[in-house]
Amino acid sequence: MELTGAEILIRCLQEEKVEYLFGYPGGAVLFIYDELFKQDKVKHVLVRHEQAAVHAADGYARSSDKVGVALVTSGPGLTNAVTGIATAYMDSTPMVIISGQVPTYAIGEDAFQEVDAVGITRPCVKHNFLVKDVKDIASTIKKAFYLAKSGRPGPVLVDIPKDISNQKTTFAYPSSVSIRSYHPVGKGDSGQIRQAAQMLLAAKRPMIYAGGGVVLADASAQLTEMVRLLDFPCTNTLMGLGGFPASDKRFVGMLGMHGTYEANMAMHNCDVLLAVGARFDDRVIGNVEHFAQEPRKIIHIDIDPSSIAKRVKVDLPIVGDVKLVLDELLGVLRGGKQAPNAADMAAWWKQVEEWRAIGGGLRYKNSLEVIKPQFVIEKLHEITGGDAFITTDVGQHQMWAAQYYKFEKPRRWMTSGGLGTMGFGLPAAMGVQMVNPGATVACITGEGSIQMNIQELSTCKQFALPIKILSLNNGYLGMVRQWQEFFHGNRYSETYMNALPDFVKLAEAYGHIGMRIDKPADVEPALREAFARKNDLVFMDFRTDPSENVFPMVPGGKGLSEIILSEQI
Amino acid sequence: MRHIISLLMENEAGALSRVAGLFSARGYNIESLSVAPTEDPTLSRMTIVTSGSDAIIEQINKQLNKLVDVAAVMDLSDGEHLERELMLVKVRAAGVAREELKRMVDTFHGRIIDEAEHSCTIELTGACAELDSLLEKIGRDLILETVRTGASGIGCGDRILKL
8 A cells, every 4th residue: 555755754653663852843844744634643733933842852852862853844844944953963862753745846945934944954954855756755764763863973964845745655674774974883892901900900180070971871880880989080071960979078079161160170280081872072171282281091981983082182982872981990990900000099089089189079159148059059959869860051051050960870861062053951841751750850941041942831830840940040141251250341331120020920821830030948849849839830030240250260271270260269 | 175976866957956056055176077978878987086074075975965866975085996087188399499398298198199399298097186286297388278177086906886
């Protein structure tokens, strides 16, 4: 029996066990929406803006081990989705985005709602396809899911012209897929892994630096076992949080621009550095030349060869799946009789603990008068038992969330690390809540970021998503204001948020519960009340100290050891 | 340093722009780029001439390999290789000057492939430097048009780029 392209597409999604499809209809995807209507296996989540569809699919994928799927129409539907696609690309989220296109005969004629989707998204997808023959739909969807999930994950776009979605052909979903020009790596080189073990055991001042690759590879158990076996200090990048349990004494906190003193100093001064699924980006190591001044041997494990030796010289590259490489490395370390030199390690830990004492871990001066944003996050951690799924937007609140919510498990922390996309938090939380029904999901945001996708409060109502929104409202685009204070002579150019809405009324207008919290003493009761409402979305508008800054801080262009600890220094 | 990179990629619409887009997005140089299908019509062979530090060339090779449509990459400059470029150049030449031009073209092992009253067209194949050298000898004043394909390269002996 012959099926239409649209029917085939839906059958493919069913074959891929797609549970939720985040999307927004339009002219070019009418046949696809018609087929969606006729079945109930793939549930559609109607967002209020295409950017949110893609972020929701992103949150869905990050908080599970599944591929997120979004569906948008041609033209503006696709261009609205681009920010979401670029966000997923920078953070390597496995996603398939299906976009409608004008009919094949109209392509190139500047047709209504026509845009070159494949051209526009090319630099921000792992791969993309324009389907020009209905016979290619099934094999293309199969390839798209395979590409999204395998190797270094990433978003894959499939652009389907309207006429193709209405033409007929026979349907058979391919059972396997092979792309001759694409061979994702698996195991690492055994010789190099043995060499890495030797280097680690011979180190006097070792350091383990683990990134988002550990989370993506589901290799947290392997990382944790290795760090504990070796008894080395371990740091996480922003993307890697949760990859190693924050409560372990070997954890020195997040590193980088707003990382801890001890993490940055240990990173700078170590003699052997093991980088796992991390990419030495500018927010992590600051000034490359400054970082290179200290001699250290670097071992770099990554699934993507192009992440190795991109910004820093690497002494021992190991290309492979992080989980498989760590499994093998653990085997070598467990099997050997050698252990790290006890005296060297004692001296190194003494040094690390001294740094920890100087940095004081993380600290801020609490107040009885005005709500400190860090205090809100600490209380959130306490009340949720450190076990919530946390999404964020971008700015100061994001850094405070990263610093003060101590993650014990992977896939609990969803933040736009690479692209830094304001507006990510709420839609991402929708995807997280969909794939983790019944779980506690909190979106930490600011009054600036939340307004970039606030329309999704409507989607949350429609799908009864009991997300808790914590808006750290300081009346400023805080991170930009902080930079203006430090580096632009206190000229707060366009960073004051004038004419803010009444967020309580706004939440209520969307059918949710709104709370405004002004006093430090009210923070805990408000959080307790909000989180006790298991079935309601609660919007908490915390009026926080407008002058609070994020510390520690490695100023842009500076080295890790040039870290500023607080206002006083 | 100048590098000549060869690659095999799927002969599909958009594949060329993935490579070209990679170079512009990441700020790499392209001195020349030539591409055409191979004996297997589903594959295209591309030769890119680029320049950069060792670290940049390493990144270029890795980034090219990362493109899903790219099946194989070889930096020909890593070993012995041959490099050829085809040039067509139209020159203003008549009378005695044309005879002189013909002698010059002979010494370069080029050919005159079209002659008109006031001009003639030369075809020359060789290494890029040889082509440069002929252009310099003729002089810019006499040159009416220059068309170059960009370098094509192939490894010597057993250095073979094939799937």
